[in-house]
Amino acid sequence: MVRILRGDTLAGQMSDDLAAEVAALVAAGQDVPGLAVVLVGEDPASRIYVGRKRKAAGMAGIRSAEYRLPAETGEAALLDLIAALNADPAIHGILVQLPLPRHIDAARVLDAIAPEKDVDGFHPVNVGRLSTGSGAGLVPCTPLGCMILLEQVIDDFRGLKAVVIGKSNIVGKPVALLLLERECTVTVTHIHTRGLPEIVRSADIVVVAAGSPELVKGDWIKPGAVVIDVGINRVVDKDGISRIVGDVAAQECGHAGVLTPVPGGVGPMTIACLLRNTVDAARAKEKAARMLLVGQARAVPAPS
Ligand code: NAD
Numbered sequence: 327m328v329r330i331l332r333g334d335t336l337a338g339q340m341s342d343d344l345a346a347e348v349a350a351l352v353a354a355g356q357d358v359p360g361l362a363v364v365l366v367g368e369d370p371a372s373r374i375y376v377g378r379k380r381k382a383a384g385m386a387g388i389r390s391a392e393y394r395l396p397a398e399t400g401e402a403a404l405l406d407l408i409a410a411l412n413a414d415p416a417i418h419g420i421l422v423q424l425p426l427p428r429h430i431d432a433a434r435v436l437d438a439i440a441p442e443k444d445v446d447g448f449h450p451v452n453v454g455r456l457s458t459g460s461g462a463g464l465v466p467c468t469p470l471g472c473m474i475l476l477e478q479v480i481d482d483f484r485g486l487k488a489v490v491i492g493k494s495n496i497v498g499k500p501v502a503l504l505l506l507e508r509e510c511t512v513t514v515t516h517i518h519t520r521g522l523p524e525i526v527r528s529a530d531i532v533v534v535a536a537g538s539p540e541l542v543k544g545d546w547i548k549p550g551a552v553v554i555d556v557g558i559n560r561v562v563d564k565d566g567i568s569r570i571v572g573d574v575a576a577q578e579c580g581h582a583g584v585l586t587p588v589p590g591g592v593g594p595m596t597i598a599c600l601l602r603n604t605v606d607a608a609r610a611k612e613k614a615a616r617m618l619l620v621g622q623a624r625a626v627p628a629p630s
Contacts, residue, residue, distance in 0.1 A: 328582045331475055337594035340474075341386045344601050348387035351608070359608035361390045361419040361445065361600075362411045366404060366430065367397035372423045379421070382597045388604055391417070401430045405438050412440040418611055419445035419604035442610060445603040448496065456500055459507045464603050469501035471595025472533055472554050473508075479552055479584045480531070483508035489526050490514045491542065491573070492535035497556055501533050522546075534573040544578025552584040556592045 352358055361383050365376050376392065383390040393407060404426075411420050420443045426432045436444075441451035447466035455463030480486070488510040492498035502514045510531065515522055517536075526532055526546040534542050535556035547553060557573030572588030579585050586592055 328580050329479070329584045331479060331584050331586050331591070333471065333475060333586060333591040333593065333595040336475065336478065337471075337598035340595075340598040340602065341382060344386040344388075344598075344605055347605060351605075351612075352387075356612050357416065357418075357608065359388045359419070359604050360414075360417045361388050361421065361604045362393060362414075362417045363390055364393045364395070364404070364407065364411075364420070364422045366395045366399050366423075367427050369425070372425075376423050379597055379600060383601055383604070386601045386605075388601055389416075397427050399427075399430075401434065404430060404435055408435065408438045412438075412443060417443065418608040419443055419600075421446055421600065442614075443607060445600055445607055447500070447603065453495075453500075456503050459503075464607065465504070465599075466496055466500045467599035467603065468497050468535075468556060468592060468596045469504055470599040470602070471592055472497075472501050472556065473504050474599070475554060475586060475592065475595060476531065476552065483510050483531075486510045486530040487528055488512045488531040488533065489529035490533045490535070491522070491526070492516065492537070492556075494535065497535035498533075501535070505531070505533075536573045538573055539571050540573070540575040542574040544575055544581070547579055547582050549581045550583040553579060553582050554586050554592060555588050558588060558593060 348359060363376050363379060365372055380390045380392060395404065408420065411417050420439050422435055424432060426435060436448045437450060439449055441449045444452050444464055447464040452463035456465060488505045490498050490502045490512065493514050493516045498514060502512050505512045513525055515525060519525065523546045526542065527548055529548060529551055531552050532547065533554045533556065537557055537559065539559040539561050553574055555572035555574040559571050560568055561571050562568045570589050574585065576585060576587065
């Protein structure tokens, strides 16, 4: 019988742990971690996501500030705001909610975020650090959430065969790099992959981020495999009722070892990892400031 691995429960634990960690940091005299959330336009889904992120931040003791800009905001004005947030010492993390309106070059905006405040992990510096496995950068939240879920059920990743479906910059590619870092044998697949069912059948770990409702059928899954379903798809059934489904035909996967549900799986973990990254960014800033003080003290010539 498949084990359902709930992300909402784990995310709740992470939030409680973060709240305790933040309280301890503040008691030790450090700043309250600050997260800036930037939303351009009126996209209803984006507004819901931003609201959830701010609520979760508050529960973890993180101070969040929301910047809502009208859809017609120009790229230069948005870049000015990013520059101001980069310079603001009370802000440790900056999140620009995607998608941005079409007249704004999203890559240019993401590149303008200071890498040490890039809590989404999309800046080229953080992408580079992830690809070299330095462990020093901020890691994108959804892939990080996938890995934390996998760590609940897998002790030793070495040599396991992992198949990632989807090669986006925000999920597929980074999750593949993280699995590779754990010494899995990783196959990344996409819309043009030939013989996808056969490839998936060989996998011990399947991570699906395709955005295609119930793409992965039960008979693609090897008995006992661990399946992480990242997809979030709204479908309307024959009675006109709308519901959310993942990229995996979950009801066909009773023979899998582990399966994450949709909703209640990867989604809440993504938010928890955003908060984790914000606290890590605040800690890293504090550490850098301490190192600077030590460096300055060393630079002072010893009295003769
Ligand atoms: P994307 O559209 O940027 O990329 C989709 C990828 O899947 C592409 O590489 C494409 O080649 C591949 N693909 C699409 N259809 C396929 C098929 N039939 N066979 C094989 N490969 C296929 O999407 P994304 O931003 O990576 O998001 C993927 C899904 O994950 C979406 O449903 C999205 O809503 C969801 N998502 C969830 C979270 C979360 O927090 N749970 C976060 C990000 C994305």
